[in-house]
Amino acid sequence: MSPSAPCSTRQRPAEAVDATAFKDLFRRHPAGVAIVTLEGPDGPVGFTATSVISVSAEPAYLAFSIAQASSSYGALATASSAVVSFLAQDQAELSVRFATSGIDRFADQHVAYLPTGEPRLADVDSWARIELTERVTAGSSLLVVGRVTDLVDDGAADPGAPARLVYVDRTYHRADAASQIAP
Structure with missing residues (x-):
């Protein structure tokens, strides 16, 4: 198909994907580890998130998801802001x-x-304060989008700062210069 050819608008019926196969696929997909914290109606609320993504740089937006079955879901569903903390390798x-x-x-x-x-x-040492701007129900989860209003990344200028914590295949790893692969 040439770049200028129109996309087909014909819809095929969606086929159910096996949930176990889908989970296994993403277990082998490395993800950075973060903790989301917010003030709930009964005090501080927090949970680990490996679904944090950058959405836009100008203006800065990020997103993450949370299962509706999570104990933090209720507080997050009504909060107006939160903090996303990006973990270092020694914070597993x-x-x-x-x-x-x-x-x-x-x-x-x-x-x-x-x-x-x-x-x-x-x-x-590295975190971003966000104002929650959108919530989208996606299956059994909630996708949350936030506009970054403040951030601190104390390790950015320090070459000796600990590497980021990464989660893959149900285990923790670190992403540092030793894991770099040159093209």
Whole structure:
């Protein structure tokens, strides 16, 4: 098909994709690890997210998803803002804590509150405050889009800063200069 040829508008019926095969596909797709925190009606709320993506640079927007079955879903569905903290390679235990159900995820954590009221994990050097602008129901999840209003990336200028934490095939890894592949 040539670049100027029109796209076909014929619709084919959607076929169900096997959920296990779909999950297995994405388990082998590396993802950066972040923690989303916000102020809920009963105090701070937070969860681990490996679905954070950059959506736009000008203006800056990011997005992530959360399962509707998550204990954090209710607070996130009504919040107006949140903080997304990007984890370093030595913060896998923090990721596990915020992915664990039925515990006080903020217990024994250093939390700083931004002037705008959102809780921020004080031991995380890279984070972005976002104003939540869109929520889209997508299957059993909620896709959340946020406009970045403030960010800190203390490791950006430090070549000795820890590498980012990455999750792939149900295990944690690090993304650093040693893992670089030259083309």
